[in-house]
Amino acid sequence: MNKIKALYANEIIKIFHRPSIIIVTSVTLILSFLFPILIYKLADLDYQFYDANENERARFEEELTQTKKDLANGGFSEKTDTIEIETGKGTVSYKMTLYSGNEVPNLLSNKLCYEDLLANYDFNKYPTKKTWLSMESLIYYRKTVSSLVSMQMTPFEERDEEWIKDYDKIVIVRDLFRKALLEHDYDLLYKALESGGDLIDAVKPDVCRKLAETDPNGELGFQEALYLISYLNEKAAKQDLLDSGLEESYTLPRILTEERKEILKNSIQILQYKFDQRKNFDETSFIAAMASYYSGQVARYALLVLLLLIAGSSVSQEMATGSIKSLIIAPVRRWKIFVSKLLSLITCMLGASVLISLLSIIGTGLFFGFDKLPSYLYVSGGQVSELSFPIAKVLMDLVDNLTPFFYAFCAFMISCFTKNTGVSVGIASGLYLFHDVPIILTESEVPLRILDFTPVANLSLSTRLFPYTDLMFTSEDFSLLQTGGYDFKLPIWFSVAYIIILTFTVLFIAFDQFTKKDIQ
Amino acid sequence: MAEEKKAALSIKNITKIYGKKRAADGVTFDIFPGEIFGFLGPNGAGKTTVIKSVLGFIFPDEGEVFINGYNTKTNYEKAMSSVGGIVENPEMYLNLSARQNIEMYARLHGNIGKERIDEVLATVGLSARAKDPIKKYSLGMKQRIGLAQAMVHKPKLLILDEPTNGLDPTGIHQLRDILKKYAHEEGAAVMVSSHILSEMQLLCDRVGIINNGKLISVCSMEELNRQMNPTSRYSIKVSDTEQAAKILTEKGNVKEIETADDIISADIEEEQIASIVRLLVTNDVDISEVRKIESSLEDIFLQVTGGGIDIE
Numbered sequence: 001m002n003k004i005k006a007l008y009a010n011e012i013i014k015i016f017h018r019p020s021i022i023i024v025t026s027v028t029l030i031l032s033f034l035f036p037i038l039i040y041k042l043a044d045l046d047y048q049f050y051d052a053n054e055n056e057r058a059r060f061e062e063e064l065t066q067t068k069k070d071l072a073n074g075g076f077s078e079k080t081d082t083i084e085i086e087t088g089k090g091t092v093s094y095k096m097t098l099y100s101g102n103e104v105p106n107l108l109s110n111k112l113c114y115e116d117l118l119a120n121y122d123f124n125k126y127p128t129k130k131t132w133l134s135m136e137s138l139i140y141y142r143k144t145v146s147s148l149v150s151m152q153m154t155p156f157e158e159r160d161e162e163w164i165k166d167y168d169k170i171v172i173v174r175d176l177f178r179k180a181l182l183e184h185d186y187d188l189l190y191k192a193l194e195s196g197g198d199l200i201d202a203v204k205p206d207v208c209r210k211l212a213e214t215d216p217n218g219e220l221g222f223q224e225a226l227y228l229i230s231y232l233n234e235k236a237a238k239q240d241l242l243d244s245g246l247e248e249s250y251t252l253p254r255i256l257t258e259e260r261k262e263i264l265k266n267s268i269q270i271l272q273y274k275f276d277q278r279k280n281f282d283e284t285s286f287i288a289a290m291a292s293y294y295s296g297q298v299a300r301y302a303l304l305v306l307l308l309l310i311a312g313s314s315v316s317q318e319m320a321t322g323s324i325k326s327l328i329i330a331p332v333r334r335w336k337i338f339v340s341k342l343l344s345l346i347t348c349m350l351g352a353s354v355l356i357s358l359l360s361i362i363g364t365g366l367f368f369g370f371d372k373l374p375s376y377l378y379v380s381g382g383q384v385s386e387l388s389f390p391i392a393k394v395l396m397d398l399v400d401n402l403t404p405f406f407y408a409f410c411a412f413m414i415s416c417f418t419k420n421t422g423v424s425v426g427i428a429s430g431l432y433l434f435h436d437v438p439i440i441l442t443e444s445e446v447p448l449r450i451l452d453f454t455p456v457a458n459l460s461l462s463t464r465l466f467p468y469t470d471l472m473f474t475s476e477d478f479s480l481l482q483t484g485g486y487d488f489k490l491p492i493w494f495s496v497a498y499i500i501i502l503t504f505t506v507l508f509i510a511f512d513q514f515t516k517k518d519i520q
Numbered sequence: 521m522a523e524e525k526k527a528a529l530s531i532k533n534i535t536k537i538y539g540k541k542r543a544a545d546g547v548t549f550d551i552f553p554g555e556i557f558g559f560l561g562p563n564g565a566g567k568t569t570v571i572k573s574v575l576g577f578i579f580p581d582e583g584e585v586f587i588n589g590y591n592t593k594t595n596y597e598k599a600m601s602s603v604g605g606i607v608e609n610p611e612m613y614l615n616l617s618a619r620q621n622i623e624m625y626a627r628l629h630g631n632i633g634k635e636r637i638d639e640v641l642a643t644v645g646l647s648a649r650a651k652d653p654i655k656k657y658s659l660g661m662k663q664r665i666g667l668a669q670a671m672v673h674k675p676k677l678l679i680l681d682e683p684t685n686g687l688d689p690t691g692i693h694q695l696r697d698i699l700k701k702y703a704h705e706e707g708a709a710v711m712v713s714s715h716i717l718s719e720m721q722l723l724c725d726r727v728g729i730i731n732n733g734k735l736i737s738v739c740s741m742e743e744l745n746r747q748m749n750p751t752s753r754y755s756i757k758v759s760d761t762e763q764a765a766k767i768l769t770e771k772g773n774v775k776e777i778e779t780a781d782d783i784i785s786a787d788i789e790e791e792q793i794a795s796i797v798r799l800l801v802t803n804d805v806d807i808s809e810v811r812k813i814e815s816s817l818e819d820i821f822l823q824v825t826g827g828g829i830d831i832e
Binding site for chain 2 (some may be wrong): 007
């Protein structure tokens with residue numbers, strides 16, 4: 001044991017005295033620390049959707065003046081006439097207006113709304129951008145006014161009974177949105193959404209109802225509400241999947257496995273928990289999580305280079321320079337030399353992975369605020385539990401890094417064979433870069449699911465061990481962080497056993513090569 | 521003398537086959553404490569194969585190696601704990617300093633203090649440069665630091681493959697002194713392979729000659745001289761070679777007389793030389809030089825191996 005300890009200490013000293021390793025390690029660590037800062041600089045975190053100091057009335061007045069000018073410049077004209085339209089009850093006379101000009105629906109609807117709000121709305125009590133209720137009401141009030149203006153650009157001769165019906169329907173909806181806005185009332189908004197139906201592309205009425213339940217006074221901010229809505233929408237989508245028993249795949253819909261059903265059920269529970277607890281509520285929290293996530297992704301490539309360099313040169317570099325001689329002459333059996341090299345490699349793997357994660361967390365926390373880092377939520381014993389971001393991040397990165405770890409072991413094995421660092425690192429890099437080519441090419445259409453037995457499919461354990469990672473980032477605006485990957489049918493223990501057996505095989509071949517072959 | 525001691529290195533029937541070539545073919549010899557053993561052979565004779573088999577670089581197909589009584593197959597670590605060596609060139613970790621290299625090697629032996637490291641650095645004259653990285657060292661300095669590393673744990677068997685490579689004449693002289701002191705005063709066994717045969721002649725107590733994988737001869741330098749010089753032969757520089765040859769034939773009972781220029785050479789026993797000189801002088805033959813003729817190690821080596829000089 002003492003010999004292995006001594007060899008191990010020597011290996012660590014050797015690794016960290018190599019200029020190439022020092023450079024790549026530094027780059028990796030700096031990258032993992034600085035990447036969140038880069039995101040911080042790029043993200044406009046100072047942007048405030050709602051400016052408490054803004055004089056909204058003055059802004060509306062200004063915009064109204066500009067809108068009137070634009071309308072005049074666009075050749076706006078208005079013609080009123082009495083039109084006779086055939087209906088089921090006979091011919092009916094309607095007094096109608098015909099608008100024409102450039103950008104009339106947009107400009108005229110703005111003009112009409114601004115004039116109405118300036119005359120009737122209490123900007124001091126409910127600045128329109130302050131709450132989701134007022135903002136949502138205003139948006140759809142303007143949209144419905146715009147729809148009506150658009151309809152009034154239809155030539156008189158093309159207007160018929162159907163046109164009259166549609167127009168009247170939109171008027172009702174417009175009036176409800178207007179009333180909801182002026183009276184700041186969830187019930188009226190609910191009715192408007194219900195009446196609007198397919199005519200408007202807004203949130204579903206039941207989502208509005210749920211928001212009303214959690215926000216009876218209509219104080220919920222617009223951005224915050226978007227998060228809550230995204231939780232509700234996602235929860236509904238997952239419930240639909242669960243009810244159907246099917247989910248989409250690359251080809252035909254696939255029957256949900258018990259594992260997937262369980263994940264869906266838990267996800268629904270977590271989303272409800274997030275809704276109830278109003279979890280990761282602001283944009284900063286989301287961007288912070290994203291910054292940390294992507295710094296891990298970026299640092300992973302640097303980590304791969306670092307590990308391949310260490311693993312690929314561990315044996316071959318010593319063979320090439322001849323420094324292996326002082327090890328062979330020493331009173332230590334070759335298997336101990338092998339074990340010490342392997343242990344030093346594993347130390348570098350785990351150490352670098354944890355260090356990268358921690359630096360990424362520190363970098364993110366320092367700039368975004370440690371309190372902004374979202375917890376990982378999971379279900380245990382029927383209850384939603386929270387894992388703090390630092391712990392979750394370190395563990396998830398370790399699982400994600402299984403792939404670089406595995407290819408580093410491959411480089412180690414190749415290095416024992418070829419005794420050439422360039423070849424070892426080159427082949428292992430190539431294997432890594434192209435390892436998912438079979439999956440990309442075949443897109444799961446391979447019969448008998450032979451891809452389940454490929455390393456790449458089994459190494460992607462992250463989404464299976466941490467199936468609720470995507471829920472850390474839930475936002476309507478961002479879907480790029482939705483974790484996907486290869487859809488796997490075999491149980492997780494299969495993958496774990498597969499990885500263990502594969503790694504042992506690779507290491508056994510390396511061991512055999514190193515301990516039983518002559519060193520010339 | 522040496523045969524009665526327990527061998528520091530005992531090589532028994534080492535055989536290593538590469539394809540159809542027998543790089544080492546039943547090589548057997550012992551090296552004893554307190555002696556310097558020279559291992560000679562032409563290129564590809566199997567010298568390095570044998571050394572690498574002893575040091576664990578290659579696995580022989582047949583045979584066994586005992587170091588300090590321990591079989592390297594069954595008691596590898598104990599056997600190797602009393603060996604130090606340099607194979608071919610002293611390759612070390614270039615980015616580390618000389619001291620770090622020796623410390624790392626010492627760590628594998630355990631219980632080697634800083635004082636011993638300082639001592640071996642001083643022995644090889646590199647104390648002042650001990651903190652410099654090896655990549656800044658010349659080949660000669662690497663040889664010295666390699667020797668320091670090989671000796672740091674006071675091995676009972678020191679195996680050096682071409683240790684004079686890169687050393688200047690002063691360095692070679694110092695190395696010779698170090699190795700002689702280490703073997704003769706500290707009682708270690710030293711095995712040296714070198715292509716500088718004159719050096720081997722000055723350094724070694726015994727030599728083993730290998731050719732085509734087979735050990736041809738193992739004997740002490742004296743024995744070797746005796747074998748190659750069965751009779752004592754002298755050359756005498758004289759004023760008249762014809763007169764001298766006549767006197768030696770008629771009155772001196774001397775055989776195998778040869779003359780060349782002003783030199784006459786003949787088989788003369790050591791105890792006869794004084795009377796022969798007197799005989800010539802009393803018969804008016806002037807003598808300006810008397811010299812004993814001996815075969816050099818190189819002559820012997822060429823004779824034994826059939827001409828191929830090791831110039832690895």
